Amino acid sequence: MKSVLIVDDAMFMRYTLRKILEKNGFLVVGEAENGLLGAQKYGELLPDIVTMDITMPELNGIGAVQLIKQINPQANIVMISAMGQQHLVREAILAGASNFLVKPFSEERVVEVLNSI
Amino acid sequence: MDKSLSKEPMLEMFIFENLQLLEQLEQTILAHEKERCLENAVINEIFRIMHTIKGAAAMMMYDGISSLAHAIEDLFFYIREFHPDEMDYSKICDIVLEGIDFIKNEIGKLEQDQEADGDSSPFVENIGQYLLQIKEASRNSKLINEAAARPAGHRKKFYISTSKSPPTESIKRYHALIYFTPGCEMENIRAFNLVHKLKDQAEQIDYIPADIIENNDSVEFIRENGFAVIFSTHLQQEAINELFMKEAFIDSLDLRVMEDEEWEIEQLRARNQIVLEEEPSVRNNEVREIGANLHSGSTRQSLISVNVDKLDRLMDMVGELVISETMVAFNPDLRTAAKLDNFHKATRQHRKIINELQDIVMSIRMVPLSMTFQKMNRLVRDMSKKLKKNVELVIIGEETEVDKNIIEHLSDPIMHLIRNAIDHGVESPEKRASLGKSPAARVYLEAKNEGGDVYIIIRDDGAGLNKEKILERARARGLIQKPDSNLSDGEIYSTILLPGFSTCEEISEFSGRGVGMDVVLKNIEEVGGTVLVDSTPGQGTTISLKIPLTLAIINGMRVKVGNSIYILPITSIKESFKAKPDNIIVDPDGNEMLMVRGECYPVLRLHQKFQLKSALKKIAEGIIVIVQNDSGSICLFVDALLGEQQVVVKALPKFIGKIAGISACTLLGDGRACLIIDVANLINPSKG
Numbered sequence A: 001m002k003s004v005l006i007v008d009d010a011m012f013m014r015y016t017l018r019k020i021l022e023k024n025g026f027l028v029v030g031e032a033e034n035g036l037l038g039a040q041k042y043g044e045l046l047p048d049i050v051t052m053d054i055t056m057p058e059l060n061g062i063g064a065v066q067l068i069k070q071i072n073p074q075a076n077i078v079m080i081s082a083m084g085q086q087h088l089v090r091e092a093i094l095a096g097a098s099n100f101l102v103k104p105f106s107e108e109r110v111v112e113v114l115n116s117i
Numbered sequence B: 001m002d003k004s005l006s007k008e009p010m011l012e013m014f015i016f017e018n019l020q021l022l023e024q025l026e027q028t029i030l031a032h033e034k035e036r037c038l039e040n041a042v043i044n045e046i047f048r049i050m051h052t053i054k055g056a057a058a059m060m061m062y063d064g065i066s067s068l069a070h071a072i073e074d075l076f077f078y079i080r081e082f083h084p085d086e087m088d089y090s091k092i093c094d095i096v097l098e099g100i101d102f103i104k105n106e107i108g109k110l111e112q113d114q115e116a117d118g119d120s121s122p123f124v125e126n127i128g129q130y131l132l133q134i135k136e137a138s139r140n141s142k143l144i145n146e147a148a149a150r151p152a153g154h155r156k157k158f159y160i161s162t163s164k165s166p167p168t169e170s171i172k173r174y175h176a177l178i179y180f181t182p183g184c185e186m187e188n189i190r191a192f193n194l195v196h197k198l199k200d201q202a203e204q205i206d207y208i209p210a211d212i213i214e215n216n217d218s219v220e221f222i223r224e225n226g227f228a229v230i231f232s233t234h235l236q237q238e239a240i241n242e243l244f245m246k247e248a249f250i251d252s253l254d255l256r257v258m259e260d261e262e263w264e265i266e267q268l269r270a271r272n273q274i275v276l277e278e279e280p281s282v283r284n285n286e287v288r289e290i291g292a293n294l295h296s297g298s299t300r301q302s303l304i305s306v307n308v309d310k311l312d313r314l315m316d317m318v319g320e321l322v323i324s325e326t327m328v329a330f331n332p333d334l335r336t337a338a339k340l341d342n343f344h345k346a347t348r349q350h351r352k353i354i355n356e357l358q359d360i361v362m363s364i365r366m367v368p369l370s371m372t373f374q375k376m377n378r379l380v381r382d383m384s385k386k387l388k389k390n391v392e393l394v395i396i397g398e399e400t401e402v403d404k405n406i407i408e409h410l411s412d413p414i415m416h417l418i419r420n421a422i423d424h425g426v427e428s429p430e431k432r433a434s435l436g437k438s439p440a441a442r443v444y445l446e447a448k449n450e451g452g453d454v455y456i457i458i459r460d461d462g463a464g465l466n467k468e469k470i471l472e473r474a475r476a477r478g479l480i481q482k483p484d485s486n487l488s489d490g491e492i493y494s495t496i497l498l499p500g501f502s503t504c505e506e507i508s509e510f511s512g513r514g515v516g517m518d519v520v521l522k523n524i525e526e527v528g529g530t531v532l533v534d535s536t537p538g539q540g541t542t543i544s545l546k547i548p549l550t551l552a553i554i555n556g557m558r559v560k561v562g563n564s565i566y567i568l569p570i571t572s573i574k575e576s577f578k579a580k581p582d583n584i585i586v587d588p589d590g591n592e593m594l595m596v597r598g599e600c601y602p603v604l605r606l607h608q609k610f611q612l613k614s615a616l617k618k619i620a621e622g623i624i625v626i627v628q629n630d631s632g633s634i635c636l637f638v639d640a641l642l643g644e645q646q647v648v649v650k651a652l653p654k655f656i657g658k659i660a661g662i663s664a665c666t667l668l669g670d671g672r673a674c675l676i677i678d679v680a681n682l683i684n685p686s687k688g
Helices: A011-023 A035-045 A061-071 A086-095 A107-115 B007-033 B040-059 B063-082 B089-111 B121-148 B187-198 B218-225 B237-246 B260-272 B283-293 B308-329 B332-336 B341-365 B370-387 B404-425 B429-434 B467-476 B489-497 B516-526 B679-683
Strands: A003-007 A027-032 A049-053 A076-081 A099-102 B156-158 B172-180 B203-208 B227-233 B250-257 B275-277 B366-368 B391-396 B401-403 B441-450 B453-460 B530-536 B540-548 B553-561 B564-569 B573-577 B584-586 B592-596 B599-605 B623-629 B632-638 B640-648 B662-667 B673-677
Touching: A003 A011, A003 A035, A011 A027, A011 A107, A011 B007, A011 B040, A027 A035, A035 A049, A035 A061, A049 A061, A061 A076, A061 A086, A076 A086, A086 A099, A086 B187, A099 A107, A099 B187, B007 B040, B007 B089, B007 B370, B040 B063, B040 B089, B063 B089, B063 B121, B089 B121, B172 B187, B172 B237, B187 B203, B187 B218, B187 B227, B187 B237, B237 B250, B308 B341, B308 B404, B308 B553, B308 B640, B341 B366, B366 B370, B366 B404, B370 B391, B370 B404, B370 B441, B401 B404, B404 B441, B404 B453, B404 B516, B404 B540, B467 B489, B489 B516, B489 B530, B516 B530, B553 B623, B553 B632, B553 B673, B623 B640, B623 B679, B632 B679, B640 B662
Parallel strands: A003 A027, A003 A049, A049 A076, A076 A099, B391 B441, B564 B673, B599 B632
Antiparallel strands: B156 B275, B172 B227, B172 B250, B203 B227, B366 B401, B441 B453, B453 B540, B530 B540, B553 B564, B553 B640, B573 B623, B584 B592, B592 B599, B623 B632, B662 B673
């Protein structure tokens, strides 16, 4: 079972993702509400996959990807992006994100991306 | 949204979280509007909140909310990125506040199980137009700036140009045509991601369309024609095939090895420069800095949100626990047992723990008034703008805490009273100037603790209430029967709280038509509070709401009256003692009085009041309990004091209705029901 850390500042999104993931056989090992906490939790939990929101307080998703990649260059990070954030997603990919999802997403898409990792 | 996910808790969370965000946003806006400038942090916050709301609303398919949030997000994106000089801050605040109102309204509908079907397109259009306007306005100045400060040496890396070496034997050139899954969004970035990944395995990567990032039309192109990548690698075709198919959202892949001459042509054409920007090297430093902060600012996650229903149930259970504890400790069967030392020891410990538990549950339910108070800022802002009055809201003691259930009943009355204060109380700036008052009127909203009560005081420095007009109106409506001379000022002012009373002839947008004041009274009485009105002509009006700290559990003294047991709230007991016969005075009407340390208190025999048979006739035989509240003190004559105990307050059943002198009931340890005495009513029967 793959372990997942969810990083998103919106409780609603974390909840939605958790529901989807747990339903599809992923183990959600943690949630974080901003990039800093996300990176910190990553270090503690070392999950197989991180889902990472982009727009967050304290430290945004791209900064968090950079931090996590410092902790583990092999980390698998899936960005959760909104429409119109192409440039940010691109930056995230350059920083080392493995893939991304576009909100609003459906259950199948989440599963497809996470299974591809 | 996927139907298989349970909707209920998600909707609940959506409502909860977004309302909270909106509240926060509203506070931020109001706090910064006065400064006529929005700091970057604020702009960022607005942007982020709108972004979050947009995302959540889109997931739930509330298009109205999401498109409005999107429009505001766009506006603030522009402001954040380009810092236009020509901005009307008040207009921007209006836009955001209007947006907040719309979204709140929609969420309100959701809360009541209605569809969020409001049409936000007028707002969206309005915002779009405003955005155009500021873009237009700042274009001219921007042009000049841009010419002056063109970034020098924008480094670019050309992937084609890095490939100087001719292909060696083992390396083959591949051509891949990829179609992404329809509807996976941002196809251009997906293509970019593919190329990015391919970089580890291949070189001389070229792709069509070339401008995947810069040109947003590339999305359309990729959707229709697919994304073509040409690259050189020593990997075998199968390995590459596998590499691609592992990737998410690839619908179809057409992979083939290219012939040599084909390659030549393609290489010529590829001089069209395909660009992947080099990452600026500064970034590494940045990351280090952020890393240093990692340990300092990340210990905040100490709050959780809990459904109020669960809290209410917890409270009920603790209440039941208190009752059952008394049932055990005062069990009638124990009277026959001989030696109970150990039992009593155990029950004492038991009670101590229950008390602590109760304190904790109570403190969980206590909520500061600040949210309720801060909401009024918006009201004052809107009203002073519309009515062209200059009003400042002064909030005092917002940290005061009140039981969650009570707070819900406070918002409307406070809002109504503040509206009244601004609409009817505060004079126009011209009139204030002519009266020698400062042109800026002040409305004070104050909260404070006093004993077991919380006072919320709404005070303005306006014209005050017009006593004559109130009297005239009250008589015309038949609200007063007593002759004028018998009425105190307080009684006259209090008539404005009666149903069907209104002093304002014309109906204004804000204050309505006098359906309000009696609703205020009703709301406050519902939570066991009282309303006091006071006014000084020319100097303003003060309305005080007195509210009990909590409704659920009180400390009570069990007193015996005849064969019945009553509960007196401990907070209202001043002292108790056996009276000496010499200190009892009887006035010509037969009313008994008691002298205590030179002060005279009326005596009320509870058995007479409640028409019970008591064996005790002489006051010296029973016990005197002095009870007090803010309007005075009185001596209650009871047969005996039985002991102190915590009681869980239960409302009187509906079929009994209101009884003078009784506020509620409770259950005793032996299962008997017992009435709780309403001290305020005994002291001053005309009130409440």
